Amino acid sequence: MNMQFNNRDPVYVQVVRHFKNQIAKGFLEPGQAIPSRRELANQIKINPNTAQRAYKEMEEEALIKTEKNQPSRVTSDEKVLQNLREELVGQAVNDFVTSVKSINVPLDDALNLVKRKYEKGDSND
Amino acid sequence: MNMQFNNRDPVYVQVVRHFKNQIAKGFLEPGQAIPSRRELANQIKINPNTAQRAYKEMEEEALIKTEKNQPSRVTSDEKVLQNLREELVGQAVNDFVTSVKSINVPLDDALNLVKRKYEKGDSND
DNA sequence: AAATATGTATTAAGCGCTTAATACACCGAT
């Protein structure tokens, strides 16, 4: 588990984002156990409450599930997982289109720019 | 001048963004005068210091220029204007590509989504 | 000259929100 923080966003938000990406990407599979709050806190050197805060968020979004005397696990609810993907992709698309339209960038230009950027892409994904 | 605020971002940031868009879009032309700090503050009901803060930002980025006894004006420096467009577009592209790559969305999918969203676009741009 | 408007700087206040501290109940293992 390696996670790099920036200073702009709250830590717990970044933790949630990290998990969301891992899940959406399939690195974390449905039903898979994730570290306990205190364990995660130790691993990435954050306050246990911050880990709890992140888990609470995910719990509320049903991304993880916590049963008595079991480690928290990634949901197996296919609907939730689908929603997650749509949320992530949809929001990205939305933000992007809103931005380029607000400054009158033609569609084709926008598409070309994305294409070039994507393909140039450093292999560190 | 109509401007709608959200609660997430600081007001002065939103004001700057608004001006940047107006400039990038060509609504505000090079050399064009913009309202005084206090006038803007009145128009959109914000504190004069907040307007000043926004103008200061733009001044530091050379987007506007203020000469003694003249209203602040949009820069005529073509280089700066070009940078602005690149900043706005480039950042949007960058964020988008970073997002979709981080969750392994194939390029073609991403392009299609953008295309559809862009074209569906409500005419309120 | 007085009054009004402008740009600008400095400082204080206020506020929200994150992070930290602490506590409690529960369970499994020793």
Added chain:
DNA sequence: ATCGGTGTATTAAGCGCTTAATACATATTT
């Protein structure tokens, strides 16, 4: 039964950052 680990809730602390208050010099207008 005791101890260590867990999830969870409540409350306090701390911090950064925006916004507000105030002031000053300058210039234009009446």
